Amino acid sequence: MNAQAIEAVRFRGDTELLEAARGDADLAGPLASSKALRRRNALRCRLLSHSVRVSVGLMPHLADSFQRLTERFELSGGLEAYVHNDGAVNAFVAKGVSRTIVVLSSGAVNLLTPAELEFVIGHELGHAVYGHLEVPVDHLLKEERFSPRLSMTLRAWQRAAEISADRAGLVSCESLGVAANALFKSQSGLELPGGGVQPGDFAAQWEQLVDEVLTEGQRDHWQLSHPFPTLRMKAMILFWDGRDQPGEVDEEVARLLALMDPMEGSVDGIEDPLLARFFFWGGLFIALADGRLDAAEVERLQSVAPSGLDVGRLTSTPEFEPDSCLERFRAAKEERRAKLTAVELHRIMQGLIDVAAADGQIDDQETGHLYKLAEVLGISPGACDLLVSNYLEQN
Amino acid sequence: MSKRATLKRVQEIATLAGLKGRINEEMKTFEMGFQLDGDRTQLVLVRDTSSKDRKMITIFSPCVILKRGLIERLTREMAVELLTANENLHFARYGIWQTEKQTMVVASYDHLLETLDPAELGSTAWAVAIAADMYERKHGQDTF
Numbered sequence: 001m002n003a004q005a006i007e008a009v010r011f012r013g014d015t016e017l018l019e020a021a022r023g024d025a026d027l028a029g030p031l032a033s034s035k036a037l038r039r040r041n042a043l044r045c046r047l048l049s050h051s052v053r054v055s056v057g058l059m060p061h062l063a064d065s066f067q068r069l070t071e072r073f074e075l076s077g078g079l080e081a082y083v084h085n086d087g088a089v090n091a092f093v094a095k096g097v098s099r100t101i102v103v104l105s106s107g108a109v110n111l112l113t114p115a116e117l118e119f120v121i122g123h124e125l126g127h128a129v130y131g132h133l134e135v136p137v138d139h140l141l142k143e144e145r146f147s148p149r150l151s152m153t154l155r156a157w158q159r160a161a162e163i164s165a166d167r168a169g170l171v172s173c174e175s176l177g178v179a180a181n182a183l184f185k186s187q188s189g190l191e192l193p194g195g196g197v198q199p200g201d202f203a204a205q206w207e208q209l210v211d212e213v214l215t216e217g218q219r220d221h222w223q224l225s226h227p228f229p230t231l232r233m234k235a236m237i238l239f240w241d242g243r244d245q246p247g248e249v250d251e252e253v254a255r256l257l258a259l260m261d262p263m264e265g266s267v268d269g270i271e272d273p274l275l276a277r278f279f280f281w282g283g284l285f286i287a288l289a290d291g292r293l294d295a296a297e298v299e300r301l302q303s304v305a306p307s308g309l310d311v312g313r314l315t316s317t318p319e320f321e322p323d324s325c326l327e328r329f330r331a332a333k334e335e336r337r338a339k340l341t342a343v344e345l346h347r348i349m350q351g352l353i354d355v356a357a358a359d360g361q362i363d364d365q366e367t368g369h370l371y372k373l374a375e376v377l378g379i380s381p382g383a384c385d386l387l388v389s390n391y392l393e394q395n
Numbered sequence: 396m397s398k399r400a401t402l403k404r405v406q407e408i409a410t411l412a413g414l415k416g417r418i419n420e421e422m423k424t425f426e427m428g429f430q431l432d433g434d435r436t437q438l439v440l441v442r443d444t445s446s447k448d449r450k451m452i453t454i455f456s457p458c459v460i461l462k463r464g465l466i467e468r469l470t471r472e473m474a475v476e477l478l479t480a481n482e483n484l485h486f487a488r489y490g491i492w493q494t495e496k497q498t499m500v501v502a503s504y505d506h507l508l509e510t511l512d513p514a515e516l517g518s519t520a521w522a523v524a525i526a527a528d529m530y531e532r533k534h535g536q537d538t539f
Contacts (some may be wrong), residue, residue, distance in 0.1 A: 110464050126399035342408040349411070379513070390410060 001171050003074035003129065005132035009171055010130055012250040013257065014164040017157035021135065021150070030144045034136050044096050047082045049105065054081035062109065065118055066102070069172055073125045075100060081121075083109055089186035089315025093124035095133040100125075111191060116182035119173040132161045138225065152222050153291070156261045159227045161252060163235050176240045180233060187229045199237050206230035206256075207307055213259055216276060217338035221260040231256050276304045278348045282373045283355040284311070285325035289365040297358060326369075330376050345377055349384070353391045362388060396450060398423050401443040404508060405452060405516070412517035429524040435532070437524040438539045444505065452511070454519050455503035456527035457539045458489070462497055469498065480530075486519050487526035502526035 021027060046051070051142060056063045067083045078099040086105035089112065093102045102124045104117070112120065127133060137154045140146070146154070180199040209230055213221070221228075227235070235253045242249040258273045272279075280301060287297040298311050305311055314320060330390045333340070340348070352373060356366040367388070374384040396404075402418045402425045409416050409427065416427035425441040437456055442454040461469060469491065476499070477489040487502045502523045506515065531537055 339512075341510070342411060342516075343404070345411055345513065346407040379411055380413050383411055383513070386410050386413060386415060 001072055001174075003072070004296075006126065006129060006168050006171060008072060009167040009246075011160055011163040011167065011253060012247075013160040014130065014157065017153060017160050018131075018135070021153045021157050024150050024153070026146055026150055027135075027140075027154075029030070030140050031135065034139055034143075041097065043094055043101060043315065044080070047084070049086040051082040051103065051192070054083060057345070059083070059109075061114055062095045062104075062117070065114065065121055069118065069121050069125055072172070073122075073129050073168075075125060075128060079125075079128075091120050091124055092310070093133065094202045095128075100128045100133070107189075108186070111185050112182055113178075115173050115175065115178045116185065119169040119179045119182040119254065120186075121169075122172025123165045123169030125172075126165035127161065129168070130161065130164050132165070138159075139374065152261065154312065155222055155225060156257070159257055159260060162226050162232065166232055166236055167239055170236055171275050175253045176236060179236055183229055183233055183236075199233060201236055203230055204232040206234045210259065210307070214274060215335050215337060217274060217336045217340070219274065223309075224260065227257060227260065231260075272344075272347055272351075273374045275344060275348055275351070277306070278329060279304045279351045280306065281328040281332060282348065282352045284315075285322060285329060285373060286352055286356045286366055287358075288322040288364070289356075289369040291322075297355070326372055326376075329373055333376055340377065345379065348377065349379065349387050350372065350391065353388055356388075357391065357395065362392075398443040401445070401450065401452065401508060405441045407510060408513050408516050409520075412513035412520075414517060414520060427520060429521070431524065431528050435537050436530075437528045439520045439524045439527075445461070445508075450508040451505055451522055453503050453505050454507050454516070454523050455492075455501045456523045458500040458502060458527045458530040459534065459536070459538070460497050460499050469500075479494070484522075484526055486522035489526070489530065500530065502530065 030245065054062045054066060060074070062081065062083070066079065080096070080099055080101050082101065082103045083106055084103055086106045088105055089108045091102065091104045091108055093100060095101075101120065104120065108117065108120060135157075137158050140150060141154065166179070169182075173182075175177060176199050177196055180202050181196045184190070184197045184202055185192060185224055206228070226232075234256060238249050238252055242252075252367065255273070283301050283304070284293075287293055287301065293311070293315055302311050333351050353362070354372060356362045356370055362370075367384075370384055370388070371381050374381070379387075399418075399420075405425045406416060406418060408422050409425070414427050415504065416425055419426050422437075423442065427439045427441075429437045429439055431437055439454060439456045441454050444451050448460075451498075465485070481488050484502075487504050489500065489502055492499045492501055504519050504523055506519065528537075531539065
C-alpha cells in the first residue's frame with residue numbers, strides 16, 4: 001500500500017460533495033478566515049500541557065505504528081501524535097500551524113489491539129491526506145449562518161469523508177474483521193476479550209435502523225457529522241467485497257448515505273429514500289394495473305425496493321396478489337409516526353404518476369389504482385385528476 | 396427559497412387539495428377562483444409574506460378597492476364595522492392594504508409554509524373567500 005493506492009480508494013461522493021461545497025460562493029470568505037485563525041491556533045500548546053506526546057521512549061509500539069503509517073501515507077509536513085486522558089474510544093486529527101496532529105484517547109489505546117489501532121490511525125491519516133482538514137465544517141457551522149442547503153451539503157460531505165477515511169483505515173489494517181472490532185469497540189466500549197465481532201452481524205443492525213428511520217419519518221439526521229456506525233460497517237463490507245467494482249460500490253454507498261440526507265428528496269420523482277416504501281408498494285400496485293410488469297418497470301421499482309427483495313421473484317410467486325401492494329402501501333402510511341407533509345404527499349403522488357405514465361399514457365385501470373392509493377393518503381379523486389392533468393401538461 | 400419557489404409550493408399544495416389556480420408572475424401571487432352560492436364568484440390570492448426566519452404565506456381575498464387619496468372614504472363606521480366583524484370570523488380577518496395607487500379592504504389569513512397541509516389550505520381559502528364575499532354581499536357588490 002502506498003499513497004497512490006490510498007488515493008484510489010477514496011469514496012467518489014466525498015470528492016463530489018467537497019467540490020459542490022467549495023463551489024458555493026458563500027463558503028469562500030468564511031473558509032479564508034478559518035485558515036487565518038488556524039495559523040494562530042494553540043492546539044499544540046494545549047496538547048503538550050495536558051496530554052502525552054507519543055515517542056519511541058514513552059510508547060514504542062504506538063510510535064512504531066505512527067512511523068510506519070506516516071511513511072505509507074506519504075504525509076507531508078510532519079506529524080505529531082498525542083494520547084489524552086479519556087476513557088471513551090475516540091481519536092481526532094487536526095491541522096496544526098506547521099504539522100498534522102493526531103490525538104488518541106487513552107480509552108482507544110487501552111481497549112484496542114495494535115492492529116485495531118492501525119485502523120484508527122489509518123482513518124485519521126486518511127482525513128489528512130484527502131484534504132478533509134482544509135474545510136473545518138464544525139467550526140464554520142458554529143460561527144457562520146449559512147443557507148440550509150449549504151449547511152446540509154457540508155454535513156453530507158463530512159459523512160462522505162468519513163467513508164473515505166474508513167477505507168483508508170481498512171487498507172491500513174488490511175482486515176475487515178479488525179476494522180469491525182475497532183468500530184464495535186468504539187461504539188460499545190466493550191473489550192471483546194478473546195474474540196471479535198463478525199462484520200456481517202454488526203452490519204445487520206443497519207436493516208433494523210433503516211426500518212426505524214423510515215417509520216419515524218424524521219429528516220433531522222442531516223445534522224450528524226458521522227454516518228450511523230452500522231452504515232459505516234455496511235459501507236466497509238461493500239468496499240471490501242467489491243474492490244473490483246468501485247463504481248457500483250460507490251453508488252450503493254451513496255444510496256445508504258442518502259437516508260441521512262434530506263437533499264436527496266429535494267426533487268420530485270422516486271428518489272426520496274424516506275418515502276421509498278410508498279414509491280415501491282404504490283408503484284408496484286400501479287405497474288400491475290394492467291396485470292403485467294415489463295422490464296423497465298421492474299428495473300425502476302427495484303431501485304426503491306426494500307433491501308433483499310427481488311421484484312421479479314416476488315411478483316412471479318403463485319401466492320402473490322397485486323392487492324397486497326395496496327395493503328403494504330396502507331401499512332406504510334399507518335406505521336409512519338410523523339405526519340406526511342404536503343411536500344411529501346406531492347412527492348409521492350408525482351412519483352406514482354411518473355410510474356403510471358411510464359409508457360406515455362395513463363389508462364383507466366392505472367387511474368383507478370391511482371385513486372385507491374390517493375384515497376389512502378387522504379387525497380380526493382378530483383385532486384388526483386388535477387395532479388395527473390398538471391403532470392401531463394408539464395411532460 | 397425564492398418567492399417563485401414559494402408560490403410553486405403553494406400551487407402543489409393547492410393541487411393536492413383539489414384547487415386549481417395559476418401563478419401570476421407579474422403580481423407575484425398564486426390566484427384561485429371560487430364559485431359561491433347564487434352564482435357569486437370570489438378571487439382568492441396567496442402571496443409570500445416570509446419574515447427573515449420563517450417562510451410564511453398570506454391567503455387573501457379582496458373585498459373592495461378605494462382609490463388612494465380618498466382614504467377618508469374609509470369612514471369611522473366602516474372601520475368599526477370591520478373590527479366588529481373580525482370578532483366573529485374564524486380563519487379570516489378583515490384589514491386594509493395600501494399600495495401607491497389604492498387602498499384595498501381584504502379578508503386574509505396567514506400560515507407557516509412548512510407545516511401547511513392541503514386540507515388547511517383548502518379550508519382557509521374557502522373561509523377567506525366566504526368572508527370577502529360576505530362583505531361584498533353586504534354592500535351590494537360582486538366585483539371579485
